[in-house]
Amino acid sequence: MTTLLQRDPEDWRKISGLDTAEEIAQxxxxxxxxxxSLQSRAADVAAFLGGCLHNPQQRVLLTGAGSSCYVGEIVADxxxxxxxxxxRAIATTSLLTHPELYLEPGAPTLLVSFARSGSSPESLAAVELxxxxxxxxxxxxxxxxxQGQLARQGDTDARTFNMLMPAASCDRGFAMTSSFTCMLLAALCMLxxxxxxxxxxxxxxxxEAALRDWAAPVAALAAQPVQRVVYLGSGPLEALARESALKILELTGGRVLAMANTALGxxxxxxxxxxxxxxxxxxxxGKALAHRYEEDLLQELRRDGVAGSIVSVGFGADIGLAAPALPAQLPDAWLAPLWLLMAQQYALHQSAALGLTPxxxxxxxxxxxxxxxxxxxxxxxF
Incomplete structure (x- = not known):
């Protein structure tokens, strides 16, 4: 029998979770x-960017709201x-309320907008601002x-470059999954x-290996009742923790509370x-220094015995991959899409366990x- 993230696809369909399950797995x-797609447009991207990234006066603002904001926060540093x-990463929701703190009229500026639909009011207003x-x-x-307003407006503007993600990344489900990781990787590749x-x-x-190997342990973890979930990550992975916490809040309709922080914080x-x-x-x-601090915290939490469950995700972790599966010293921002596969699946299974429609x-x-x-x-x- 063919299964999709530990369930028959028809079972996902019956609980209105098939779109989200497929979008995680794809x-x-x-x-x-x-x-x-990036290979085919590499020359166009290079021509548009020119030498701007080499200019110390150039300001590059990575913007979006909600999950799209976290894309920028993961890749910015x-x-x-x-x-x-x-x-720097600046949420559209901050840019619109305090533009004077973030914009310099005379400075060369590139506004990078991350947008699944391209029709959210803040995204469009930030561009106009x-x-x-x-x-x-x-x-x-x-x-x-x-077909979003952002892309359609950009098609007619010489100062705008539209980079479209694969068509299937425009998630049908409520939660951003495919759209998030595709936009994140596109930014790392282009910039x-x-x-x-x-x-x-x-x-x-x-x-592919992670989806295959993690499906069963993540489903088993999600079968355990939980009231609160804490995601922790160091450096760029702090924003990944925020996105993971948001996935739990969204897909459980707020029934499972979630928060995010750094290992040291x-x-x-x-x-x-x-x-x-x-x-x-x-x-x-993936950084040895950060890894040492994280290990200290894991040992402390397990010694304290305060939390119901403690799980690590990554190389040599409870839910993990063998290091040879990836190029050596891959930056943490590049690892984020992989580790996110765990959090997306966990949120999906929690939603199903609560009897919701993911x-x-x-x-x-x-x-x-x-x-x-x-x-x-x-x-x-004003």
């Missing part, structure tokens, strides 16, 4: 498709460390929807340094949230796939 194939340009306040700004849209083609191919191979107060109904998941860094946990419409109900105010009226 990611390695989409990473290969993304690689081919990796890209910033690679170039003289100033690279930057156009108004930074006259010479340019725009890179990394989006999954060619980072290194042999991205080899890295992307290796990640796709490792992703967790002791500074947030550790008080633990009880016997808590699960702690720590994403292991493809749309909010049938009452209180939370929507594309944010609604946002009033955009003109920056120059």
């Amino acid at each position: 990611q390695p194939a989409l990473w290969r498709e993304l690689r081919a 990796e890209i910033n460390a690679a170039w003289p340009a100033q690279v 930057v156009r108004a306040l930074v006259p010479e700004a340019r725009f890179l849209n990394i989006t999954c929807n060619p 980072g340094k290194g042999d991205w083609e080899s890295r992307l191919a290796a990640l796709a191979h490792a992703g 967790f002791r500074h107060g947030p550790k008080s949230a633990l009880n016997k109904q808590s699960l702690v998941v720590l994403f292991r860094s 493809d749309n946990p909010f049938a009452d419409g209180t939370v929507n796939r594309v944010v609604q109900g946002v009033t955009i105010y003109r920056h120059d009226q």
Whole structure:
């Protein structure tokens, strides 16, 4: 019998979870498709970027809301460390309320928008805001929807470059899964340094192994009742922890509370949230220094016995891969899509265990796939 993430596909269909299950499982194939697409457009990307990343005065703002914001936060430091340009992640939800803190009208600026639908009000308003306040700004849209307003507007603007993700990455389900990892990897390939083609191919191979080997242990972990989930990650993996916590909140309709922190930061107060109904998941860094700090925390948590369960994800971890499965010294930002495969599956199984409909946990419409109900105010009226 063919199974999909430990269930018969028809069972997923019956509980309205088939779209999300398929979109989690398809990611390695989409990473290969993304690689081919980036190869075909490499010259266009290089022409658009020119030498901007070599300019110390160049400002590169990575923006989005919710999960799309976390994409930028995961990759920002990796890209910033690679170039003289100033690279930072700023949520559209912060850019719209405090533009004076983030925008310099005379500075060369590239606004990189991450968007699954390309139609959320904040994404569109952020572009218009930057156009108004930074006259010479340019725009890179990394989006999954060619019919979204962001992509359609970019098609007619010489200062905008649209990089479309593989068609199947425009998730049908409520939660961002394929869209998240494709946009993250696209940013690393387009704006980072290194042999991205080899890295992307290796990640796709490792992703297939992870989906195969982790399906049973993750499903078993999700079968254990839990009230609180804590995700921890160091450096770029802190933002991965935030995305993972959001997946639990979304797919369980808020019935399972989740939080995120760093391995070192967790002791500074947030550790008080633990009880016997808590699960702690720590994403292991590929960096030896961070790994040592993480190991100390894991030993402490297991010694304390406060949490109900403690699980590590990564190389040599409880849920892990053998190091030879990937190129040596792969940066943590590149590892994030792999470790996220665990968190996505866990959230999906938790949703099913609670009797919810994973493809749309909010049938009452209180939370929507594309944010609604946002009033955009003109920056120059206040």
